[in-house]
Amino acid sequence: MPEILITNACFATMTDPAGYGLRDNAGLLVVDDKISWIGDMIDCPDIEAVTHIDCEGRLVTPGLIDCHTHLVYGGDRADEFEQRLEGLSYEDIAARGGGIRSTVTATRETSEAELLRLAKPRFEQLLSEGVTTLEIKSGYGLDSENEIKMLRVAKKLGEQYGVRVMKTFLGAHAVPEQYIGKQDDYISLVCDQMLPQAQHEDLVDAVDVFIESIAFNHAQAQRVFETSKALGLPVKAHAEQLSSLGGAVLAAEFNALSVDHIEYLAEEDVAKLANTVAVLLPGAFYVLGETCLPPIAALRKNDIPIAIATDCNPGSSPLHSILLTMNLACILFGLTPSEALRGVTINAARALGLQNSVGSLQAGKQADLVIWDVEKPSMLAYQIGLNPCAAVMQAGQWRKFPDGGFA
Amino acid sequence: MPEILITNACFATMTDPAGYGLRDNAGLLVVDDKISWIGDMIDCPDIEAVTHIDCEGRLVTPGLIDCHTHLVYGGDRADEFEQRLEGLSYEDIAARGGGIRSTVTATRETSEAELLRLAKPRFEQLLSEGVTTLEIKSGYGLDSENEIKMLRVAKKLGEQYGVRVMKTFLGAHAVPEQYIGKQDDYISLVCDQMLPQAQHEDLVDAVDVFIESIAFNHAQAQRVFETSKALGLPVKAHAEQLSSLGGAVLAAEFNALSVDHIEYLAEEDVAKLANTVAVLLPGAFYVLGETCLPPIAALRKNDIPIAIATDCNPGSSPLHSILLTMNLACILFGLTPSEALRGVTINAARALGLQNSVGSLQAGKQADLVIWDVEKPSMLAYQIGLNPCAAVMQAGQWRKFPDGGFA
Numbered sequence: 001m002p003e004i005l006i007t008n009a010c011f012a013t014m015t016d017p018a019g020y021g022l023r024d025n026a027g028l029l030v031v032d033d034k035i036s037w038i039g040d041m042i043d044c045p046d047i048e049a050v051t052h053i054d055c056e057g058r059l060v061t062p063g064l065i066d067c068h069t070h071l072v073y074g075g076d077r078a079d080e081f082e083q084r085l086e087g088l089s090y091e092d093i094a095a096r097g098g099g100i101r102s103t104v105t106a107t108r109e110t111s112e113a114e115l116l117r118l119a120k121p122r123f124e125q126l127l128s129e130g131v132t133t134l135e136i137k138s139g140y141g142l143d144s145e146n147e148i149k150m151l152r153v154a155k156k157l158g159e160q161y162g163v164r165v166m167k168t169f170l171g172a173h174a175v176p177e178q179y180i181g182k183q184d185d186y187i188s189l190v191c192d193q194m195l196p197q198a199q200h201e202d203l204v205d206a207v208d209v210f211i212e213s214i215a216f217n218h219a220q221a222q223r224v225f226e227t228s229k230a231l232g233l234p235v236k237a238h239a240e241q242l243s244s245l246g247g248a249v250l251a252a253e254f255n256a257l258s259v260d261h262i263e264y265l266a267e268e269d270v271a272k273l274a275n276t277v278a279v280l281l282p283g284a285f286y287v288l289g290e291t292c293l294p295p296i297a298a299l300r301k302n303d304i305p306i307a308i309a310t311d312c313n314p315g316s317s318p319l320h321s322i323l324l325t326m327n328l329a330c331i332l333f334g335l336t337p338s339e340a341l342r343g344v345t346i347n348a349a350r351a352l353g354l355q356n357s358v359g360s361l362q363a364g365k366q367a368d369l370v371i372w373d374v375e376k377p378s379m380l381a382y383q384i385g386l387n388p389c390a391a392v393m394q395a396g397q398w399r400k401f402p403d404g405g406f407a
Numbered sequence: 408m409p410e411i412l413i414t415n416a417c418f419a420t421m422t423d424p425a426g427y428g429l430r431d432n433a434g435l436l437v438v439d440d441k442i443s444w445i446g447d448m449i450d451c452p453d454i455e456a457v458t459h460i461d462c463e464g465r466l467v468t469p470g471l472i473d474c475h476t477h478l479v480y481g482g483d484r485a486d487e488f489e490q491r492l493e494g495l496s497y498e499d500i501a502a503r504g505g506g507i508r509s510t511v512t513a514t515r516e517t518s519e520a521e522l523l524r525l526a527k528p529r530f531e532q533l534l535s536e537g538v539t540t541l542e543i544k545s546g547y548g549l550d551s552e553n554e555i556k557m558l559r560v561a562k563k564l565g566e567q568y569g570v571r572v573m574k575t576f577l578g579a580h581a582v583p584e585q586y587i588g589k590q591d592d593y594i595s596l597v598c599d600q601m602l603p604q605a606q607h608e609d610l611v612d613a614v615d616v617f618i619e620s621i622a623f624n625h626a627q628a629q630r631v632f633e634t635s636k637a638l639g640l641p642v643k644a645h646a647e648q649l650s651s652l653g654g655a656v657l658a659a660e661f662n663a664l665s666v667d668h669i670e671y672l673a674e675e676d677v678a679k680l681a682n683t684v685a686v687l688l689p690g691a692f693y694v695l696g697e698t699c700l701p702p703i704a705a706l707r708k709n710d711i712p713i714a715i716a717t718d719c720n721p722g723s724s725p726l727h728s729i730l731l732t733m734n735l736a737c738i739l740f741g742l743t744p745s746e747a748l749r750g751v752t753i754n755a756a757r758a759l760g761l762q763n764s765v766g767s768l769q770a771g772k773q774a775d776l777v778i779w780d781v782e783k784p785s786m787l788a789y790q791i792g793l794n795p796c797a798a799v800m801q802a803g804q805w806r807k808f809p810d811g812g813f814a
Contacts, residue, residue, distance in 0.1 A: 078744075078789040085743045121780075125793050283791070287738060310792075321792025324731070331694060336492045337485075373528075382485040384690070385717075385728025385792075386532050 003047055004030040004396070006369075009055035012377045013038065013361040014062055014345045020338050020377050021360070028060070030367040033395040037363050056406050057375055061341065062360050063132025063368030063394065065348035066322050068260050068279050068309035070170075071122045072115055072153045073140050075106025077314045100140075100174050103314050107140035107150065115153045122312060123157050125320040127399070130370035130389045133164040133349070133358055135309075137208055139173030142186075144194045147171050151203035162394060164368075166352045168236070169198050170208040172216050172224050187220045191227040199231055206257060206353070210238040211247030218250055225254040234353055240264040241284070252276045258307065258351035263292045270298040277351040278304050280335075280343070281311040282328035283319035296333055306335070307351045308343035326381040337381035367396040371406075410454055411437040411803070413776075416462035419784045420445065420768040421469055421752045427745050427784050428767070435467070437774040440802040444770050463813050464782055468748065469767050470539025470775030470801065472755035473729050475667055475686050475716035477577075478529045479522055479560045480547050482513025484721045507547075507581050510721050514547035514557065522560045529719060530564050532727040534806070537777035537796045540571040540756070540765055542716075544615055546580030551601045554578050558610035569801060571775075573759045575643070576605050577615040579623050579631050594627045598634040606638055613664060613760070617645040618654030625657055632661040641760055647671040648691070659683045665714065665758040670699045677705040684758040685711050687742075687750070688718040689735035690726035703740055713742070714758040715750035733788040744788035774803040778813075 006028045013021035027044050029037040037045055080098040084090075093099065107115070126134060136154035141147035151167050158165030171190040179186035198204050207228040209221045216224075221237065228235045234257050239247030241261035248259035249272045259265075260279040278299050284290070299306055308329045311317040319325065326340035335343065349359025358366050371391040372380065379388065392400040413435045420428035434451050436444040444452055487505040491497075500506065514522070533541060543561035548554035558574050565572030578597040586593035605611050614635040616628045623631075628644065635642045641664050646654030648668035655666035656679045666672075667686040685706050691697070706713055715736045718724040726732065733747035742750065756766025765773050778798040779787065786795065799807040 076786065076789070078783060078785040081737075081789040082744045082785040085737055085741060121793065121795070287791075289738070317791075318789055318793075319791040324792050330488075330492055331696065334492060337489045376485060378485040378489040379483065382483070382488040382725055384694075384724075384726040385731045386528065386725075388528070 003050040004053060005044070005047065005050045006030070006053045006055060006060065007041060009058055009060040009371070010375060010377070011038070011361055012059060012061045012341065014342055015360050015362060020341065022377075028361060028369075030393070030396050033367055035361060035363055035365050035367050038361055054406060055371055058390065058406065059372040059374050059377055059379070060361070061130070061370050061372065061377065061380075062345045063358065063370055063392065064130045064322050064344045065352070065359060066126055066131050066134040066309050066312075066344070067258070067307050067348040067351040068135055068137075068281060068311050070137050070139060070311070070313035072119045072136055072150045073103050073107050073314050074110030074115060074118065075103055075314065077103065077318070080315075100315060101177060103140050104142055104174065104176070108146050112149050112153060115149065116156055119153060119157060122320050123161065126310070126312075126322060127161060127163060127392075128389065129321060129323050129387055130372075130392050131163070131322055132368040132392065132394045133166070133352070133354065135166040135168055135352055137168040137170040137173075138198070139170030139208075142171065142174065142176040144197050147194055148198050148201060148203060151198055155203060162397070162399065164358070166205045166354070167203050168206045168208045169195055169204045170210070171195060172209040172220070174210065174215055183216065183220060187216065187223050191223055195224075195227060196231065199233065204233055206234045206236055208236045208238065211245055211250070212238070212242055213245070214242070218246060221247060221250060225251070229254060236260065236351075248273060257353050260309075263290055263294045265295055267295045267298040270295055270302050270304060273302070273304050276304070277307050277347055279307045279309055279351050280329060280333060281309055281317065282332050283311050283317035283325060285332055286328055287316050287318070293333060296335070305347040305350050306339060306343055307347040308335070308340060309348065323380060323387060324384065327384050330381045337378040340381045341377055367393055369393045410457040411460060412451070412454065412457045413437070413460045413462060413467065414448060416465055416467040416778070417782060417784070418445070418768055419466060419468045419748065421749060422767050422769060427748065429784075435768060435776075437800070437803050440774055442768060442770055442772050442774050445768055461813060462778055465797065465813065466779040466781050466784055466786070467768070468537070468777050468779065468784065468787075469752045470765065470777055470799065471537045471729050471751045472759070472766060473533055473538050473541040473716050473719070473751070474665070474714050474755040474758040475544075475688060475718050476542055477544050477546060477718070477720035479526045479543055479557045480510050480514050480721050481517030481522060481525065482510055482721065484510065484725070487722075507722060508584060510547050511549055511581065511583070515553050519556050519560060522556065523563055526560060526564060529727050530568065533717070533719075533729060534568060534570060534799075535796065536728060536730050536794055537779075537799050538570070538729055539775040539799065539801045540573070540759070540761065542573040542575055542759055544575040544577040544580075545605075546577030546615075549578065549581065549583040551604050554601055555605050555608060555610060558605055562610060569804070569806065571765070573612045573761070574610050575613045575615045576602055576611045577617070578602060579616040579627070581617065581622055590623060590627060594623065594630050598630055602631075602634060603638065606640065611640055613641045613643055615643045615645065618652055618657070619645070619649055620652070621649070625653060628654060628657060632658070636661060643667065643758075655680060664760050670697055670701050672702055674702045674705040677702055677709050677711060680709070680711050683711070684714050684754055686714045686716055686758050687736060687740060688716055688724065689739050690718050690724035690732060692739055693735055694723050694725070700740060703742070712754040712757050713746060713750055714754040715742070715747060716755065730787060730794060731791065734791050737788045744785040747788045748784055774800055776800045
């Protein structure tokens with residue numbers, strides 16, 4: 001039985017709902033794939049044949065969690081990014097074939113093997129920053145074959161890298177071109193065919209819907225949620241990103257794991273989100289030049305857990321750094337560094353329904369943790385574009401460890 | 408004589424003042440430390456014993472240039488960053504010893520060897536993104552001994568990594584505590600003692616002054632510029648960052664290499680900047696939550712070259728990524744991706760007085776270049792937090808090259 005004892009660290013356990021849950025002079029014992037004990041060294045259980053890791057004062061956090069990504073896709077949108085900055089209007093760009101439909105076309109045209117190859121650098125970048133759990137959505141296929149292709153790639157990424165990947169079915173991401181004006185028919189296809197087929201292949205951990213004037217309305221989302229419920233699948237929603245349609249409240253009525261974006265969520269509706277997680281996506285806010293802030297004060301007042309995520313996607317958030325996401329959340333949304341770290345650990349775990357197994361350093365949880373070349377947790381959100389990740393343990397195995405250790 | 412021929416690339420030569428200067432079907436020949444030829448393959452000179460690098464369609468750019476950094480310093484300001492987000496006022500933070508003076512204290516207390524050790528991860532991060540030339544300022548010593556200590560560290564970084572480091576003396580960065588109310592006396596010390604001593608040790612490539620109400624006034628800056636001129640040193644200025652004091656125009660009258668920040672520069676003064684470079688620093692704009700934009704349209708109209716830089720420093724811009732700087736400049740300032748790339752190549756070279764030797768892919772210039780795992784230059788500013796740098800050549804030597812080449 002491999003046992004690993006980690007000592008002489010600044011442990012940010014993330015067990016304190018209002019802070020880092022810091023522990024000094026503590027030890028953390030890993031047995032097999034789990035944290036078997038964390039406590040003051042004076043109480044350390046008698047152990048033999050243990051590998052001892054002296055962190056020399058370094059920060060140790062739970063493995064980071066990116067709870068909202070679209071990182072499997074074909075093509076890129078760099079041309080569109082450039083055209084917009086060169087002064088072309090959204091209409092001109094759409095006329096040239098830009099926007100989400102260009103990603104749908106490219107994703108459909110790209111083979112499963114090639115989608116996997118293209119996703120790897122994005123995935124590896126997140127892993128290099130200590131991510132041990134991440135969510136990947138479908139949503140650029142918009143038909144059974146291509147949605148399933150995307151979810152298979154997501155699954156393979158998790159398997160090939162030994163990383164926990166949660167697969168979210170987002171068939172109701174956009175209206176396919178041939179269904180414009182016939183959105184209800186497309187929702188029928190999603191509910192009657194696409195979602196059941198994807199679930200049949202064991203590719204769905206949760207179901208997401210984009211509720212917005214440019215996507216799906218309240219009644220359509222409700223149909224997807226009801227179908228998901230009947231299939232025993234938890235739901236979540238892209239809601240109140242561009243306007244206030246009541247999508248977040250609807251999702252909460254279906255016990256959604258999370259409501260994501262929510263810049264336009266009305267303050268008086270925040271109390272209705274009890275039992276869900278507010279996932280803020282500062283990358284999209286930044287790239288789109290949004291100015292309407294999510295209702296942070298109301299979320300705090302109502303004790304709604306706040307998570308943050310990269311929203312990694314080729315259009316509104318080509319962001320591949322969970323550390324930069326923490327900084328963006330602090331600078332643009334005014335989160336504190338401790339809120340930002342909870343947002344990528346325990347609250348991100350909640351947004352994926354995994355709060356009992358990951359997201360904090362507690363006995364009984366998976367031994368997912370990161371050792372950082374910094375001495376205090378505020379450094380993670382403060383430094384921009386620097387990656388101090390020194391070691392990563394996933395389920396009790398070192399995925400990254402410095403040659404020669406920390407001596 | 409080692410000769411290297413690079414072909415089958417998308418060359419962004421940066422020789423076009425309004426674009427990338429793209430060349431396809433071209434070749435680039437390196438002899439010793441220089442680019443000896445670039446042109447259509449059909450005109451390729453007869454060469455023997457050449458190493459042939461087939462880039463398989465990858466983008467090749469000049470080595471990137473970060474023309475404004477303060478990356479040598481002691482301590483950090485993460486606590487201050489956290490306190491501000493937790494609601495403490497600037498006054499409270501100053502009372503707790505925060506602000507630039509905390510960095511001055513920490514830098515003075517840190518040995519030369521330790522400053523070097525601390526600067527290395529910051530420096531290596533920039534190098535990992537294809538930076539081949541960078542500027543490092545003093546300015547946290549504020550006395551002869553400590554300013555010289557900082558500049559020695561800057562010089563050593565360049566020597567140890569084989570990278571071109573330009574050393575800027577910034578003794579007039581802030582008023583040391585014991586000189587508050589006696590700024591003129593401190594400027595006398597800068598001009599009569601600190602600057603000549605630093606120059607005597609061959610540690611000064613240029614002289615910078617922070618012209619601002621919280622730093623030095625017009626007359627004090629003028630004294631520093633006159634002293635620099637007498638010593639044969641080019642000047643530059645931190646100007647119009649927080650208010651409009653005429654610092655940029657003053658610096659331009661002294662043929663400044665660059666005027667940096669300039670958010671508050673009046674449009675009507677832009678024409679007076681002819682022969683200098685406008686260095687925009689989007690990291691500080693972002694971190695400080697600044698809302699006043701630099702006069703971009705007027706800079707374009709008057710053909711003032713625009714450079715961009717990380718401003719890497721522990722307070723207002725703990726930013727360590729030149730690629731992210733390009734993205735910030737596009738998103739926050741509305742630069743085009745091609746302006747952003749000129750801003751970290753040819754125009755950054757101008758801001759350091761190096762436009763005849765680096766900053767573009769032209770025969771006769773230093774063979775500083777980067778091969779990127781992307782096919783078009785817009786990808787560099789578009790992708791956030793992903794580093795597609797595949798190979799770096801500095802002065803004809805591969806500093807980074809993929810195992811097994813590009814095959």
